[in-house]
Amino acid sequence: MNLASLYQRANEVQRHDAKLILSEYASILQWRSDGQDSLLDVGSGPGNVLMDFVHPLLPKSFEQLVGTDVSMQMVRYANKCYERYARTQFQVLDIGCEELPEQFKGRFDHVTSFYCLHWVQNLRAALRNIYNLLRGEGGDTLLVFLATNPIYEVYKVLQSDVKWASYMQDVDQFISPLHYSTDPVKQFEELLNEAGFVYKNVELRSEVFVYEGVQTLKDNVKAICPFLERIPMSQHEEFLNDFVDIVISMNLKQDAKSNAEHSQERFISPYKLIVAYARKSPDYLQHVFSDLGSVKNVKGVM
Numbered sequence: 562m563n564l565a566s567l568y569q570r571a572n573e574v575q576r577h578d579a580k581l582i583l584s585e586y587a588s589i590l591q592w593r594s595d596g597q598d599s600l601l602d603v604g605s606g607p608g609n610v611l612m613d614f615v616h617p618l619l620p621k622s623f624e625q626l627v628g629t630d631v632s633m634q635m636v637r638y639a640n641k642c643y644e645r646y647a648r649t650q651f652q653v654l655d656i657g658c659e660e661l662p663e664q665f666k667g668r669f670d671h672v673t674s675f676y677c678l679h680w681v682q683n684l685r686a687a688l689r690n691i692y693n694l695l696r697g698e699g700g701d702t703l704l705v706f707l708a709t710n711p712i713y714e715v716y717k718v719l720q721s722d723v724k725w726a727s728y729m730q731d732v733d734q735f736i737s738p739l740h741y742s743t744d745p746v747k748q749f750e751e752l753l754n755e756a757g758f759v760y761k762n763v764e765l766r767s768e769v770f771v772y773e774g775v776q777t778l779k780d781n782v783k784a785i786c787p788f789l790e791r792i793p794m795s796q797h798e799e800f801l802n803d804f805v806d807i808v809i810s811m812n813l814k815q816d817a818k819s820n821a822e823h824s825q826e827r828f829i830s831p832y833k834l835i836v837a838y839a840r841k842s843p844d845y846l847q848h849v850f851s852d853l854g855s856v857k858n859v860k861g862v863m
């Protein structure tokens with residue numbers, strides 16, 4: 562996914578969900594009493610969700626805001642767009658990496674991520690890294706990503722088409738790792754436990770987004786579809802038309818009202834969103850728990 566400017570213009574559902582969920586969690590995030598919070602965002606893309614919806618929530622005296630992304634093109638684009646913002650920077654980081662670069666370890670009070678983790682097949686590594694991004698004495702994380710989306714079924718049908726099969730052999734790499742899960746909440750809770758998070762709240766939200774008009778749908782697909790850059794430009798419109806035909810065959814097109822003038826076609830996208838909030842136990846608590854075995858009567862913290 563490398564079309565920073567197009568994505569910035571065609572990310573309606575992503576902006577809608579991030580804005581709504583941040584309005585709900587702004588008061589739940591554990592802001593520091595001294596106001597010197599450090600926050601890292603995972604998969605920031607062109608940065609407009611982070612800067613439009615997270616940045617305004619930070620205390621005025623925040624320590625640092627770091628947007629990260631696996632794509633150098635997204636990072637360069639975001640740094641250029643937001644270069645005038647104090648104590649704010651964008652850096653390359655693959656959240657699914659085996660070993661978190663030292664400069665990121667234990668430095669953040671908060672880690673957020675919006676519409677990124679469904680792109681990461683190794684959620685176990687991602688959550689281990691997110692845990693290790695947080696400072697030793699605590700910190701919290703707010704993670705919002707797709708469990709299911711009809712786009713994944715459309716991709717599977719396109720991959721079976723001889724016209725597109727050779728460009729989509731690795732289609733499963735781009736399907737959310739929870740798309741086929743029978744219990745995505747349980748599965749993600751177990752992954753959070755494994756990473757070491759002690760307090761967690763994981764929701765699965767059933768949502769519906771309506772794309773007004775076929776061009777809006779096509780633009781939103783173009784902004785995130787990983788296969789288009791592999792297909793000759795001269796065939797892009799054919800690919801997108803085939804995409805829309807499959808959406809229609811899935812009965813996801815709402816018939817325009819016959820009497821309405823200039824009515825647009827509406828495309829319905831029913832999807833399921835994971836909204837997960839978790840806190841990292843302070844290191845000192847871990848110390849107390851680990852000492853429980855040697856000290857019989859421990860008073861106070863339990």
Ligand SMILES: C[S@@+](CC[C@H](N)C(=O)[O-])C[C@H]1O[C@@H](n2cnc3c(N)ncnc32)[C@H](O)[C@@H]1O
Pocket residue numbers: 562572575576579603604605606607608610629630631632635654655656657674675676677680681785
């Ligand atoms: C759909 S965009 C979301 C951007 C932004 N968070 C938003 O809500 O608009 C997903 C972003 O995640 C990035 N991404 C995909 N895999 C990643 C990984 N393993 N580590 C970090 N970022 C990744 C993509 O490059 C892309 O910029």
Ligand SMILES: CC(C)=CCC/C(C)=C/CC/C(C)=C/C(=O)O
Pocket residue numbers: 575676677707710711712715781782785808813828829830
């Ligand atoms: C009707 C239909 C198939 C709509 C899906 C359209 C669409 C652009 C979904 C985006 C899914 C996705 C992977 C978003 C992202 O990563 O930001």
